[in-house]
Amino acid sequence: MKIIILGAGRVGESVAESLLSEQNDITIIDQDPERVRLLQERLDLRCVVGNGIQPSVLREAGAKDADMVIACAASDESNLVICKVAHDIFNVPSTIARLRSPEFKEGDELLGKNGFAVDHVICPEESVTRHIHQLISYPEALQVLEFAEGRAALIAMRAVYGGPLVGHTIGEFRERFPHAEMRVVALYRLDTEMEATRQTRILAGDEVFVLADVQKIRYVLGAIHNIDKPVQRLMIAGGGKVGLRLARSLVGQCAVKIIEQDKKRCEYLASQLPSDMLVLHGDGADEDLLLEENVGQMDLFLALTNDDEDNIMSSMLAKRLGAGRVMALINRRAYADMMQGSAIDIAISPAQTVIGELLTHLRRGDVVAVHSLRRGAAEALEGIARGDVKTSKLVGRRVEQIKLPQGARIGAIVRGEGRSAEVLMPHHDTLIKVDDRVIIFIPNKRLVREVEKLFQVGATFFG
Known part of the structure; x- marks a missing residue:
């Protein structure tokens, strides 16, 4: 696809890097010549220096032939106008805007074709908040990703010393916990993917990706870790947009303390949050302050400021002082x-949390959900099997008959709709039916196009 990205900031840069890995034709527009130069030196893409609101700049970037415009400029106003110009003047088929304001929701009439012509909205702050909230709900997980409208979940976790997984094969674990119905779709050891078969033995430190029915996730996590301790005490360093969004989402769920350096921001936070949430004026990397506020008794410490170094230092300090688990918002991928x-x-990467949302709009066929794994190296994809035996590469075929690229594997099949939907852990002879939601793990993004083709029906299918 030919894609124009407006804004070479951290989100725009990460989006460009991810899309380039899939052989898309990328052009970036930014007003900062130095930022453009550095980006062009690092990535194989075309850059245009200028204001993307101006039709002449969009024309120079190739908007006339573009398939998509992704507006990631700093301001909502610029992103809205850019989408409008791209649609009205250049007839760009698809537009995506990064919008921070909660006033603009995808599907609103104001964003329709007769309004600002924004097809899809992304909000990194909202995505990060949702991501963190999932990790709070499942404290032992490294990553929680939902599929089939919340019926199935893919959870990444680390095998720990003393845990039921360590020292046993995947097959032995299934025998010991027959009610923990799940599928290990991937296993990484020292950043290297290992073959996940019944004979594979789990070692301490292994990163394990498990697919299961959402209703059984807590049982699965409990079986793997032997603990299911909810987060009751939480400390947040940084009361910016993400910190405030997260605190609001946790009202009534757990005890929250927020540390913020800016005094005026503290006053604003105090006015926006209930009185039982303590807002402290100070530095999240101040050892005396952390000790005074009993950081060692916290189940979770979150560093959510706008400064990577501050987040790293305060998180490491909190861990040394006894905090149960620590998370840090880190923008720089390295x-x-x-x-x-x-x-x-x-380590939470804001850009990576929105990559999946963007990729869903780029996928061909009946792909309805995409999640980026291991900081963009791998991917989990959900598609709907359409057509019939003659027109589909999936419908009416057993799992063993489906031609998947090497390394890709079917993790789960969700059959039915709503609460009555059934999450199946497929075997070699499981038959795929029309409208089944098929979740596939893809270890290398270079294989994505081959997997997408499975969800494309033949020309004879009219639906």
């Missing part, structure tokens, strides 16, 4: 890769 699984339990 930092996130380096810190993940160290003293910092989870």
